[in-house]
Amino acid sequence: MGKSGKPRGRMTAYAFFVQTCREEHKKKHPGESVVFAEFSKKCAEKWKSMGTKEKKRFEDMATKDKVRYESEMANYEPPPGEGKRKRKGKKDPNAPKRALSAFFFFCAEERPSVRSQFPDYGVGDIAKELGKRWEGFTEKAKYEAMAVKDKKRYEQEMVIYRGGGVKKPKVDPVEDEEEEEEEDDDEDDDE
16 A cells, blocks of 8 residues: 555556566675666566566466455545546647647658558657657758748747737648749749
8 A cells, every 4th residue: 555545556467577577686686786777678678578478477466466456446535635636628629739840840751751661660669760860860951940930830820819819811831832932933023
């Protein structure tokens, strides 16, 4: 039980495995401090390489712990004012979309390339790959300019949203750029 008398949270099979690894490590190397990042990485690698039979012991421990947790929670009465989380205010669907960062613009453009290059990657792996590419990317000016433009858009829309002006009709950015180019062409004709 925790400090407030609330039952200790239930543990997963992997958590039991890590706990066991840590206890074994302490027995083999008493007094040695553990570098958490390295230890966690080694545990994760070992867990991935384990077979179903090896993991069964830890899954059984997790199942028992789940039963313990559920029975303790059934009898648990939170003290007044505790146990209820504050809910975040619901986002207004009419609020302007937040401005995107240069990295997000880069990701939107690069994601299809990463997906085609690594079709077996999940969402997390794709994000990691995009992050690596962004770190090594040297021509960020294009995306930073897009981010600045989007930030201005967001700020203008927020002023309007908060009641500070008349809302402009939405314009497709591609059409907007084409109109600007046409205006530039017209200026050349005047000279």
